[in-house]
Amino acid sequence: MLRAIYDWVDERLDITPIWRDVADHEVPEHVNPAHHFSAFIYCFGGLTFFVVVIQILSGMFLALYYVPDIVNAHPSVSYLQNELAMGAIVRGMHHWGASVAIVMLFLHTLRVFFTGSYKHPREFNWIVGMLIFLVMIGLGFTGYLLPWDNKAYFATKVGVEIAASVPFVGKYIATFLQGGDIVGAVTLERFFALHVFFLPALLFMLLAVHFILIRRQGISGPL
Amino acid sequence: MAHNPEGNRKQVHYVGDSRVRADRPKLYPPDYSEFPGKTEAFIPDFLLKEWMVAAVFLVGFMTLVMSELPPLGEKADPTNTSFLPVPDWYFLFLYQLLKYKWASGPYVVIGTVILPGIAGAALLLAPWLDRSKERRPHKRPVATGLMIVTIIAICALTWAAEAEHEKQLESAPGRKPKEAKVIAADERGYQLYKQSACIKCHGDQLQGVNGPHLIGVGNKPGMSAEKIIEIMNNGRGMMPAGMFQGSKEDQKVLAEWLMKQKQK
Numbered sequence: 001m002l003r004a005i006y007d008w009v010d011e012r013l014d015i016t017p018i019w020r021d022v023a024d025h026e027v028p029e030h031v032n033p034a035h036h037f038s039a040f041i042y043c044f045g046g047l048t049f050f051v052v053v054i055q056i057l058s059g060m061f062l063a064l065y066y067v068p069d070i071v072n073a074h075p076s077v078s079y080l081q082n083e084l085a086m087g088a089i090v091r092g093m094h095h096w097g098a099s100v101a102i103v104m105l106f107l108h109t110l111r112v113f114f115t116g117s118y119k120h121p122r123e124f125n126w127i128v129g130m131l132i133f134l135v136m137i138g139l140g141f142t143g144y145l146l147p148w149d150n151k152a153y154f155a156t157k158v159g160v161e162i163a164a165s166v167p168f169v170g171k172y173i174a175t176f177l178q179g180g181d182i183v184g185a186v187t188l189e190r191f192f193a194l195h196v197f198f199l200p201a202l203l204f205m206l207l208a209v210h211f212i213l214i215r216r217q218g219i220s221g222p223l
Numbered sequence: 224m225a226h227n228p229e230g231n232r233k234q235v236h237y238v239g240d241s242r243v244r245a246d247r248p249k250l251y252p253p254d255y256s257e258f259p260g261k262t263e264a265f266i267p268d269f270l271l272k273e274w275m276v277a278a279v280f281l282v283g284f285m286t287l288v289m290s291e292l293p294p295l296g297e298k299a300d301p302t303n304t305s306f307l308p309v310p311d312w313y314f315l316f317l318y319q320l321l322k323y324k325w326a327s328g329p330y331v332v333i334g335t336v337i338l339p340g341i342a343g344a345a346l347l348l349a350p351w352l353d354r355s356k357e358r359r360p361h362k363r364p365v366a367t368g369l370m371i372v373t374i375i376a377i378c379a380l381t382w383a384a385e386a387e388h389e390k391q392l393e394s395a396p397g398r399k400p401k402e403a404k405v406i407a408a409d410e411r412g413y414q415l416y417k418q419s420a421c422i423k424c425h426g427d428q429l430q431g432v433n434g435p436h437l438i439g440v441g442n443k444p445g446m447s448a449e450k451i452i453e454i455m456n457n458g459r460g461m462m463p464a465g466m467f468q469g470s471k472e473d474q475k476v477l478a479e480w481l482m483k484q485k486q487k
Contacts, residue, residue: 027269029260034272043276050277054284074298081295088292093284095293100284102313113349113370116358123350130347137313144311153299154308162321165331183301223359 025215030222041115042219044108049207051101056200058094066146068192070185073148098140105136117220125213132206135199142195148188156191157183309388316377319384342373393445394459402486403438405429412480415473420466429484434462441485448478 010016029035031042065080065087067073080087109129112118118126145156160183164174179186263269300306310318317339320326326334345352353366360367405413405428416422424434431437440446452474458464467474 023264023266025265026262027265028262032263032269032272033276035261040276043273046273047277047280050280077295081293089288092288092291092293096284096287096291099312114360114367116360116363118350119353119356119358120350126350127347140311140313147295148299149296150299150303150306151296151309153301154306155310158308158318159310159314162335166335167332220358
């Protein structure tokens with residue numbers, strides 16, 4: 001039965017080559033932690049992606065209850081943390097996952113750097129990786145404001161002030177981030193939109209390019 | 224069934240074929256037969272191992288999540304002037320940079336643009352700055368050395384920022400509790416308090432005059448009677464040492480009375 005359904009779809013869409021390409025590509029011994037324990041350093045990239053998946057899933061569930069306005073943001077976070085079944089776990093996964101994602105991303109970057117994997121012909125993927133790093137930092141910065149507690153508010157205020165001190169473009173950056181002259185109602189809306197729509201969209205595109213390039217070029221050889 | 228009336232199951236006939244031509248050479252990744260060793264297929268052999276690594280990781284991660292509740296402070300109050308701002312930990316090193324004289328005030332552009340700009344650009348352009356064919360870290364000492372120095376600098380700056388923030392938190396007076404009434408005002412501790420020099424700076428109602436208020440001092444994290452006696456004897460910040468002149472027993476009574484000040 002399943003076989004028949006598969007054949008029916010495959011006959012029309014020719015999907016076999018797509019998944020066979022993913023399934024059959026060979027993974028070399030030097031990145032396989034089952035053969036060399038030290039190869040666990042090659043897992044950092046995959047684990048970063050794993051944390052990103054955790055972030056996406058926990059974030060989707062947080063969005064069921066979170067209200068992005070200055071009156072309700074804090075009460076809604078407080079509600080989902082203190083009253084909702086498993087709310088503290090889901091928020092905990094998102095909160096700690098943010099830090100763990102940065103750590104894993106940092107470790108993955110260091111692995112690529114110290115193994116010289118960014119060299120010819122993989123320069124372009126290194127650039128894409130750096131852009132992913134920037135987007136993740138942006139996600140961290142925008143997400144920090146959303147609980148709308150004192151810590152979030154004043155950290156964002158300081159962050160915007162620092163951005164405003166950049167010569168020439170500083171005041172434009174500050175206006176863009178704040179959506180006005182102060183860190184206030186519009187800033188929260190804006191950070192929410194950036195955190196939930198703009199930056200994740202950018203992240204998905206960059207991740208797609210990152211992974212396609214890895215499949216094209218393969219993992220760098222052993223040292 | 225107009226598209227395939229003969230029931231030809233082998234081939235799909237597209238009308239106006241816009242697909243990539245089949246004879247175009249595909250860009251296959253290099254196979255690893257050139258590397259001696261045990262290569263294996265991604266699915267299912269290698270993926271199972273990756274899942275095992277992920278499972279171990281997930282156990283550690285969920286342990287962290289379940290042991291530490293995510294913090295949620297009080298609702299943002301823009302009029303709160305005593306709140307000490309602190310960015311998330313991974314921005315601390317940049318934040319700390321701006322506290323040094325050579326990267327703040329008139330030189331703030333060094334801390335906000337020049338140093339992060341140089342580091343960021345160097346990282347982004349690493350493949351073109353480090354062009355040798357060599358990949359081993361010890362065969363390219365400049366790149367490796369610079370990265371290690373940068374990592375050490377980031378760790379040191381983060382450490383310094385964290386230490387400074389802890390120190391500021393300790394000496395900050397904190398938010399004045401709403402309930403400002405002195406607790407246990409009929410006890411001997413309050414008499415001792417009023418008789419000694421404390422009252423001059425901390426005020427007759429603990430409200431703070433020249434010094435910080437002591438309302439709710441018993442709630443402060445890390446505060447204890449022993450700690451208060453130590454502060455009385457050694458002073459702290461602006462407070463000079465040896466401010467309490469009475470006997471050891473009286474000092475203990477006073478410190479324990481101060482610990483009762485747990486106004487919310």
